[in-house]
Amino acid sequence: MTPSDDTDLSDVRVAVSRPSSSSGTDPYLRDGPRIQTPDPIVVVPVTDELLDTHTGLNVRRFLQTAVAIAADNDGRVLLLGIETVPNEAALETVRRSVNTEQPIDDETTTAVKTVRERQTQLAEVANVARGLSPGVRISAAVRIVLDVTEGIMDVLGEEDETAVLLLRGTGLDEGWLLQRSTIERILADAECDVFVENLGVRGGENALYVPDVAEHTVASLAESDVGTIDSILVPVGAGPHAALATEAARAIARYTDASVTVLHVISPDASVEVRAESEDLLEFADYVLGSRVRTETVLREASNTTDTIVQEAKKHDFVAIGAPEKKSRLEQLVFQSARETISDLSEATILMAHDSDQTMRSLYYRWKRGIEAIDNENEPNN
Known part of the structure; x- marks a missing residue:
């Protein structure tokens, strides 16, 4: 070369x-x-x-x-x-x-x-x-x-x-x-x-070199194309890595001007307390994404969480997800090639986030949101 x-x-x-x-x-x-x-x-x-x-x-x-x-x-x-x-x-x-x-x-x-x-x-x-x-x-x-x-x-x-x-x-x-x-x-x-x-x-193929068949030459990496990212899915749960995954989605959304859908799945027979906690979780993710990102939060009832996430992921170009805390089918989204696992999901890019600080990142955001709320309450009314 x-x-x-x-x-x-x-x-x-x-x-x-x-x-x-x-x-x-x-x-x-x-x-x-x-x-x-x-x-x-x-x-x-x-x-x-x-x-x-x-x-x-x-x-x-x-x-x-x-x-x-x-x-x-x-x-x-x-x-x-x-x-x-x-x-x-x-x-x-x-x-x-x-x-x-x-x-x-x-x-x-x-x-x-x-x-x-x-x-x-x-x-x-x-x-x-x-x-x-x-x-x-x-x-x-x-x-x-x-x-x-x-x-x-x-x-x-x-x-x-x-x-x-x-x-x-x-x-x-x-x-x-x-x-x-x-x-x-x-x-x-x-x-x-x-x-x-x-x-x-969907993100495009070919690595460092892109063959130019017509000219029988090898084009440079700079001439390759990348598919656009228009929509991002963030499946969130109560795990310690969800905040970092949401940060990653925020970064990609700001860079590509993509919209973000935050999804949380609960059981159809979930208690009132669980539903309230789920709403708080979605509100927290929306806070992490910030006002510069176009965001939709979705609370969905389903008996199978993984199947619901997979079906929703098919509608998006990019998926940011926190590292699973235990062995689960969700690991297939990251630990197997997209071409080896769910064929209908092979077009989306999957990004898994593993937070070294575990719950510290979530605590920081919750503390920051609480401080902002206090500041807003203390502001004099006009």
């Missing part, structure tokens, strides 16, 4: 992971600059599967989600290129090249040549991300690791205000034998907000 004229590879930093404890002291060790910023940051792991021409995923849609979340939080996006090497010897080869500032196109080393290729690809992706929202700062780095999950976790541990956006179908959802996948391990162990996105076919 030949980089475009406006591609600057110096913007894409290279960092090599630390050697294992068994390798002893390494005089050549340099991790690269720590990625530090006082602003919230959305980390987007970019694997080689995501850059594969045969993946069939639309990178622009994926970038759009990251940029929207960053913009809504006055933060920035870090595109984290993850490149694995098979052993410590290969890691050392790349480390020496980085530390001695030798050209990273050393023809004698496959690993070093691959790093150069990843820099080029990541620079192209970063250019596209900058075009999506010029007001959001985009940075990029290639990290050379022995283990994908540990490489991502190391970066997440370097930041205070961090969220990570993981994409299904790019190798992060695969585990060997009985081992957990990268997505499962990060959801369980990361001390930050986690978003998992399952792209639907």
Whole structure:
């Protein structure tokens, strides 16, 4: 791939992971600059599967989600290129090249040549991300690791205000034998907000390259199309991750000018108390979305909550949902490819949110709403 004229590879930093404890002291060790910023940051792991021409995923849609979340939080996006090497010897080869500032196109080393290729690809992706929202700062780095999950976790541990956006179908959802996948391990162990996105076919296909059949050439990512997002569904419950999912819906709605439907499902024989709590839950979600978002709240009676959510999701382009608290059929919306699960729902993009603070986010919003109510009561009447 030949980089475009406006591609600057110096913007894409290279960092090599630390050697294992068994390798002893390494005089050549340099991790690269720590990625530090006082602003919230959305980390987007970019694997080689995501850059594969045969993946069939639309990178622009994926970038759009990251940029929207960053913009809504006055933060920035870090595109984290993850490149694995098979052993410590290969890691050392790349480390020496980085530390001695030798050209990273050393023809004698496959690993070093691959790093150069990843820099080029990541620079192209970063250019596209900058075009999506010029007001959001985009940075990029290639990290050379022995283990994908540990490489991502190391970066997440370097930041205070961090969220990570993981994409299904790019190798992060695969585990060997009985081992957990990268997505499962990060959801369980990361001390930050986690978003998992399952792209639907409505968002468009093709990843980094878009074939131009007529000209028998390969067009750049910048020329690819992304389906519009006109409507967003937010199924809410009493779980601790609902507020973060609602925040994500707010970010996407503000970015795309989409309308949002907030849905809560109760049993037909629900008590008066449950109905009152459900109304409060919908009112709370409406508050989180804010006045800038066109919102409709829906309280629906049904004996099967999941079926009701699935049927409603078919009417929307995008679904933001909190992480299920226990094993349920709702997990299929995220933990299986949309093409493998409910066929009628394969067009919608599903974004699952996992809140690292659990109930703290909900408590903050309720406290903030209470303070605003008190302030309004204390205002003198005209």
